[in-house]
Amino acid sequence: MNAPNTRLNMADVAALAGVSKATVSRVLSGAPGVSEETRRRIKALVKDLSYVVSPDASRLSRGSTGRIAVVMPHTTSWFYGAVLAGVLSVLRAEGLDALVYQVADGTESRTFFADLPVQRRVDAVIVVAFPVTEHERRQLDLLGMPVVVAGGALEHHAHVRIDDTTAARQAVTHLIRSGHERIAMINAAVTREWPYAPPADRLDGYRTALEDAGLTVDPRLVVDLPWSGTMGADGMDRLLSLDRPPTAVFGFCDEVALGALRSLRRAGVSVPRTVSVIGIDDHPLAELCDLTTVRQPAEQQGARSAHLALDLLGGAPTGELHVTLPTHLVIRATTGPPEDS
Amino acid sequence: MNAPNTRLNMADVAALAGVSKATVSRVLSGAPGVSEETRRRIKALVKDLSYVVSPDASRLSRGSTGRIAVVMPHTTSWFYGAVLAGVLSVLRAEGLDALVYQVADGTESRTFFADLPVQRRVDAVIVVAFPVTEHERRQLDLLGMPVVVAGGALEHHAHVRIDDTTAARQAVTHLIRSGHERIAMINAAVTREWPYAPPADRLDGYRTALEDAGLTVDPRLVVDLPWSGTMGADGMDRLLSLDRPPTAVFGFCDEVALGALRSLRRAGVSVPRTVSVIGIDDHPLAELCDLTTVRQPAEQQGARSAHLALDLLGGAPTGELHVTLPTHLVIRATTGPPEDS
DNA sequence: CCGGAAGATGTAACCGGTTGCGTGCTGGGA
DNA sequence: TCCCAGCACGCAACCGGTTACATCTTCCGG
Numbered sequence: 001m002n003a004p005n006t007r008l009n010m011a012d013v014a015a016l017a018g019v020s021k022a023t024v025s026r027v028l029s030g031a032p033g034v035s036e037e038t039r040r041r042i043k044a045l046v047k048d049l050s051y052v053v054s055p056d057a058s059r060l061s062r063g064s065t066g067r068i069a070v071v072m073p074h075t076t077s078w079f080y081g082a083v084l085a086g087v088l089s090v091l092r093a094e095g096l097d098a099l100v101y102q103v104a105d106g107t108e109s110r111t112f113f114a115d116l117p118v119q120r121r122v123d124a125v126i127v128v129a130f131p132v133t134e135h136e137r138r139q140l141d142l143l144g145m146p147v148v149v150a151g152g153a154l155e156h157h158a159h160v161r162i163d164d165t166t167a168a169r170q171a172v173t174h175l176i177r178s179g180h181e182r183i184a185m186i187n188a189a190v191t192r193e194w195p196y197a198p199p200a201d202r203l204d205g206y207r208t209a210l211e212d213a214g215l216t217v218d219p220r221l222v223v224d225l226p227w228s229g230t231m232g233a234d235g236m237d238r239l240l241s242l243d244r245p246p247t248a249v250f251g252f253c254d255e256v257a258l259g260a261l262r263s264l265r266r267a268g269v270s271v272p273r274t275v276s277v278i279g280i281d282d283h284p285l286a287e288l289c290d291l292t293t294v295r296q297p298a299e300q301q302g303a304r305s306a307h308l309a310l311d312l313l314g315g316a317p318t319g320e321l322h323v324t325l326p327t328h329l330v331i332r333a334t335t336g337p338p339e340d341s
Numbered sequence: 342m343n344a345p346n347t348r349l350n351m352a353d354v355a356a357l358a359g360v361s362k363a364t365v366s367r368v369l370s371g372a373p374g375v376s377e378e379t380r381r382r383i384k385a386l387v388k389d390l391s392y393v394v395s396p397d398a399s400r401l402s403r404g405s406t407g408r409i410a411v412v413m414p415h416t417t418s419w420f421y422g423a424v425l426a427g428v429l430s431v432l433r434a435e436g437l438d439a440l441v442y443q444v445a446d447g448t449e450s451r452t453f454f455a456d457l458p459v460q461r462r463v464d465a466v467i468v469v470a471f472p473v474t475e476h477e478r479r480q481l482d483l484l485g486m487p488v489v490v491a492g493g494a495l496e497h498h499a500h501v502r503i504d505d506t507t508a509a510r511q512a513v514t515h516l517i518r519s520g521h522e523r524i525a526m527i528n529a530a531v532t533r534e535w536p537y538a539p540p541a542d543r544l545d546g547y548r549t550a551l552e553d554a555g556l557t558v559d560p561r562l563v564v565d566l567p568w569s570g571t572m573g574a575d576g577m578d579r580l581l582s583l584d585r586p587p588t589a590v591f592g593f594c595d596e597v598a599l600g601a602l603r604s605l606r607r608a609g610v611s612v613p614r615t616v617s618v619i620g621i622d623d624h625p626l627a628e629l630c631d632l633t634t635v636r637q638p639a640e641q642q643g644a645r646s647a648h649l650a651l652d653l654l655g656g657a658p659t660g661e662l663h664v665t666l667p668t669h670l671v672i673r674a675t676t677g678p679p680e681d682s
Numbered sequence: 683c684c685g686g687a688a689g690a691t692g693t694a695a696c697c698g699g700t701t702g703c704g705t706g707c708t709g710g711g712a
Numbered sequence: 713t714c715c716c717a718g719c720a721c722g723c724a725a726c727c728g729g730t731t732a733c734a735t736c737t738t739c740c741g742g
Binding site: 011 | 727728729730731
């Protein structure tokens with residue numbers, strides 16, 4: 001294989017093959033109207049020269065960019081990485097490229113939705129677990145291209161997600177079945193700047209699970225904290241300082257649950273003997289920490305979103321545009337019956 | 342602000358403004374030769390119409406794509422996500438887009454380096470902590486565009502990384518200073534298919550730290566395992582089955598160390614009383630697990646790589662092309678003096 | 683032996699910008 | 713008053729493909 005020669009363009013290849021650009025183009029795009037022999041000859045030459053078409057030029061005449069934007073608030077945490085992995089694997093199979101936009105804080109978000117830099121650069125947008133304000137949603141509507149939401153939902157748009165309420169119910173129900181009655185929740189606080197839906201849904205699941213079991217919801221056992229790496233630990237500290245601490249704690253996600261575990265360990269509280277802990281996600285490190293949790297399929301959410309985007313691009317929305325993927329309880333070593341039972 | 346109108350092109354804007362495309366182009370690209378008044382007028386019109394130039398068309402005439410490829414073996418683990426975050430933040434500031442390629446297993450790797458799909462799609466490539474075979478390296482050389490390696494090194498190319506040997510020495514020296522003499526290492530096994538450099542370097546640091554302290558290197562205390570989520574746990578199990586288990590364990594990275602912690606916890610071994618554990622990375626969850634570790638600046642490595650790529654694109658390699666970032670010992674609760682001291 | 687359909691290939695316009703060069707206008711110095 | 717520098721702007725070619733349409737063969741039935 002020779003050196004990939006970027007200086008080479010289709011006209012050169014055509015000249016070398018003794019045909020016109022049109023014929024080369026037809027061969028390369030698999031269009032009909034070229035004799036089998038010519039086709040073979042050109043293909044061989046192209047391979048020999050390591051010629052590749054310019055996607056930009058191609059885009060210009062064809063109209064589609066062959067790219068899809070993936071927008072996420074950050075790339076560091078497991079969930080986003082996993083969703084991205086799912087998206088990428090599907091797109092790669094289709095020969096599409098992914099343009100990743102990290103839109104972290106409020107300022108970035110504002111400029112992103114004001115400038116909409118994805119305009120004209122991509123054919124579709126996949127928004128990953130993004131707290132979108134009403135105004136931002138309207139901006140997305142104006143984009144004039146398919147928008148798919150992964151790990152969340154957005155009016156007017158296709159989405160792939162889990163049922164947060166159900167996931168929370170699965171977690172809390174497991175605690176109830178184990179015999180717990182004083183069950184706390186450490187939740188992520190939602191603000192107008194951060195209108196993230198899962199906290200409310202999971203809180204709802206927590207509440208209804210308790211109510212369905214005939215247990216009362218004690219507001220002192222629900223701790224709301226702004227999102228941070230140590231909010232689980234902070235929340236647990238607060239719960240431990242109560243007169244009657246809970247016997248079980250449901251964390252908004254695994255990272256929160258792991259934070260709670262740290263506080264319990266430092267306080268010398270035995271887990272799960274004195275306090276049980278459960279989270280949501282099934283973060284890879286949850287396994288290493290023996291954390292009981294409710295697994296959500298992150299990579300699958302990414303993959304399905306990508307498929308949805310492709311469907312939408314194909315113009316034929318064959319399947320359902322609103323996909324909810326199932327979650328599963330994964331019992332490990334941080335939950336058990338309460339001490340007094 | 343009106344709806345971003347994708348149907349609008351520069352000719353339309355020019356017609357509306359009563360000028361030629363050339364003038365609009367000059368205004369939009371900040372080129373000289375346009376009166377201040379015309380400039381203002383066109384800018385206002387452009388804003389009013391929410392017109393954005395087509396980056397592809399622009400690329401075609403200008404020659405550069407305004408995009409950079411980021412190639413990584415996977416996106417899920419913290420390190421890659423953090424590097425990506427660093428890259429993205431720098432690129433965004435420069436108005437460049439990032440095309441992310443996930444090249445996971447051997448097959449993907451082979452096709453990636455054979456087809457070099459990044460050709461003509463980007464101006465530069467950032468390769469993140471990627472085990473690159475000799476043949477693949479040569480393919481990269483042929484690419485004819487700047488290549489920067491983040492979290493590793495590659496002949497002929499710029500790179501940003503940490504000194505793995507030093508990092509390992511920092512970890513092991515900390516254990517030695519705490520009084521340990523039987524120090525084990527759980528390392529990632531390198532194969533021809535996976536020619537990843539850090540394992541060898543970190544092993545080297547482990548060895549030299551021991552030798553410098555006058556300690557002998559016991560080969561039974563070095564466990565090599567193929568990379569997996571539970572290799573830390575598996576390695577620790579093996580170490581625990583020795584006649585004389587070590588009093589301290591150095592994990593190839595934090596995930597390995599956390600795996601070791603799980604085995605110790607399950608075996609009922611007290612940490613750090615009976616066995617101390619240390620890793621490398623300072624994974625965000627290391628803090629939640631109170632894991633002592635050597636911190637490496639992942640996001641910075643990404644950011645510096647991006648800057649390097651930009652420098653290289655600018656044609657003026659101002660600074661050093663080989664950057665080594667410092668690592669720091671972070672002492673938490675999984676290390677302490679050995680029991681018998 | 684002839685007309686015409688089907689298939690292979692070339693021609694040229696077009697996608698949406700960028701830019702070298704040319705033109706027309708203005709103002710200042712001789 | 714005349715000449716020319718200098719500025720503002722338009723013209724048109726070009727970037728590298730795609731594709732509608734035209735042209736030329738070739739092979740068939742009549």
